[in-house]
Amino acid sequence: MNKIRVIARIDINNEYTVKGRCLEGLKKIGRPNEMSKKYYEGGIDEIVFLDAVASLYDRNSLIEILKQATKETFIPITIGGGIKTIKDIKDALSAGADKVAINTQAVKNLDFIREAAEMFGSQAIVGSVVARRHRYRWEAFIDNAKHRTHKDAIDWAAELEKAGVGEIMVTSIDNDGRQKGFDIDLVGALTKRVNIPVIASGGAGSSNDIIKLCKNTNCDAVAVASLIHYDVENISDIKSNMKSNNIGVRL
């Protein structure tokens, strides 16, 4: 049985972890390194750090957070937010990241993805798709969900796959931070379309939400934020609940 990865998603603004709703109204809720260490010790499978203000400010703090995290957590680490150049990727990987998540720059220039995948390998490049629902379809958004692209999010994910990303992380803007469950239709449509691993993000409010998602889609990983940031459930309880519902998980 394939194992579903449970990933801690830590959105960052300067040196703080932030969380909002629908990717808006971001509030400071903690220190990224304290949280990543705690989640690692609690048994999380992977960590994603996302610069929520995407380089509007100084990016050195993000690299410092990453360096610290790779000294105390021995699991895969992804960073994203504001990655624009091959040098940005090189800096992130040499500071200890295993993967980078890219959204805006991919929309602006898909060749950037091709070049990055060729240089660093597909396994290091995660295509980040940030989607908003319009009735029965979804539109891809960029700049931390601030700007429209007029691209169908599912078609866009397929383009990213073709350009060489090794995974897709899909975030539902509508469900983010609401803790009322994932957008199962979105994740389902996306996993049917692409043949690379898919990380579902946005909406996890309980382990039951994760179980419902896994039972109804072919997703490979779930990103959780509020669920663990606000101590709604701890990681081992989430995983043992998944396991007792016949979902493969690392314990």
Add this chain to the structure above:
Amino acid sequence: MKIVVVDYGIGNVQSIFNALSKFKDVDVILSDSQDEIMSADGLILPGVGAFKRAMKELKRRNLPNVLGSYILQGKPFLGICLGMQLLFESSEEFGYTEGLGFIKGGVEYFPGDVNDKLPHVSWNSIEKQELNWSGTIFSDIKNKDDFYFVHSYICKPKDQSIILSKTQYGGIDFCSSIRQGNIYACQFHPEKSANSGLKVMKNFIDIVKDGE
């Protein structure tokens, strides 16, 4: 005791450095210098990404011969992920690329059924084969323990008796680690596999210490 991690511009060497640095009495050095490599007590060949580019980077530094000479000294060697694949004779990645050839066999694209996703990015369990794990990098690791994998190609050793573990994905059991004399190699990333992975690193350090 000195462990050298071969730093040849391919992949995340920092994480391996950090994982080894957690243990006492180990000097960890990132280097591509012939002198450092030959005088190491233990050597780690890491690597992620493309086989062809990795071979090019090794050759550019004249390392294939140096690695060969190191191994002939009989000192412990550990290949990780692409660093395992490079040990074989060839890879079919980008047609055909010649490898280091220390292990007989080749590297092939995952022959799993088409419904399974690639790359194989997942925690997955490793299963014991005929080789005994005690005294190896898997001392005190329990059978079917989980490790973190990320790859699209798999190693196919000619000599099945060197297979230390197999792992299931895409409907097949592939070789996920080997031991041939002083050469150990694993397809998964011990430096990214939490406590079980750190235990593998610790076991490798112990093997290096025993050899001193």
